[in-house]
Amino acid sequence: MIAQIRRILKRPKVKILAKFFLFFFLLFILFLNYKYLIKIVSYFNYRVLSVKIVLKPHIPSFLLEFQNVEKNQTKEIRGYLFIPKIQIKAPIIFPVNNTNTSPLYLKKYLDKGVLFYPGSVLPGQSGQTVILGHSAPANWPKINYDTVFSNLNNLAEGDEARLGFNNDIFVYKVVKKVFLKPGDEIPDLPLTNDENVLILISCWPPGKNYKRIAVAAVLKF
Known part of the structure; x- marks a missing residue:
């Protein structure tokens, strides 16, 4: 067989x-x-x-997060903000009118991401780059970007904030955190003439309009 x-x-x-x-x-x-x-x-x-990517010592591996930033840009979205410690990943919205700082005008942009404050300097330039974002009380539903800056108070000195803008990456280190009354000016930082500092601002406590929390981070590379 x-x-x-x-x-x-x-x-x-x-x-x-x-x-x-x-x-x-x-x-x-x-x-x-x-x-x-x-x-x-x-x-x-x-x-x-x-x-x-790792072979380039001045560009860390988190560059992978930014590889689609340029593809997703619009006239309003011109960058992205990443803060690993508090799990922030949000588009940076640039208002069409870069001189209008009216709260009613800016509010419509805050629903789309974090907001580049009109009149502040661009990332990497000398001076202050101011970014605004919503905050909300605990257990608030994550609708639009209502809660994006709710955990801003958890940042401490030395924590990183990463900003993708104009096909480049800027890494900032937190140096200071302050609480301000509405209308107060952001306190000056001991900067040199060519330093760029990132200022992240939101309402404090989250969802309330009593005060403002401002976190300052100095550009490292």
Whole structure:
């Protein structure tokens, strides 16, 4: 019986059919597992990309977070703010009218992200880059960006804030945190003439209009 099977398998037509069967069987297996294979390929591509970025000592691996920033930019969205410690990842909205600081005018932009305050300097320039954001009480539903700056008080000296703007990345280190009454000026920081400082401002306590919290961070690279 076994000898007969061997003779049949040695026939040319049977060999061809066997090869076709094996070929289509492999195709069928690949088809069933294509999603898994894509994940494997993507994983290795990601690893290669990470290695290329790490090779540049002045640009850390979090650059991966910014790789789609330029694609997502609009006339209003011109950058992104990342603060790892308090899990902030938000677009920076630039008002169309860069001289209008009316609260009613600015409010409509705060629903879309964090707001670049008109009249402050651009990231990387000498002076203060002021960013405003909403805050809300605990357990407030995460609608739009109502809660984006709710945990601003959890930042401490040395924490990082990362800002993507104009196809570049700016990394800031927190140096000071102050609480102000509405209308108070932000206290001066001991900066040199060419330093850029990021000021993050929101209502305090979260969701209330009693005071303002301001977190200052100096540009490191």
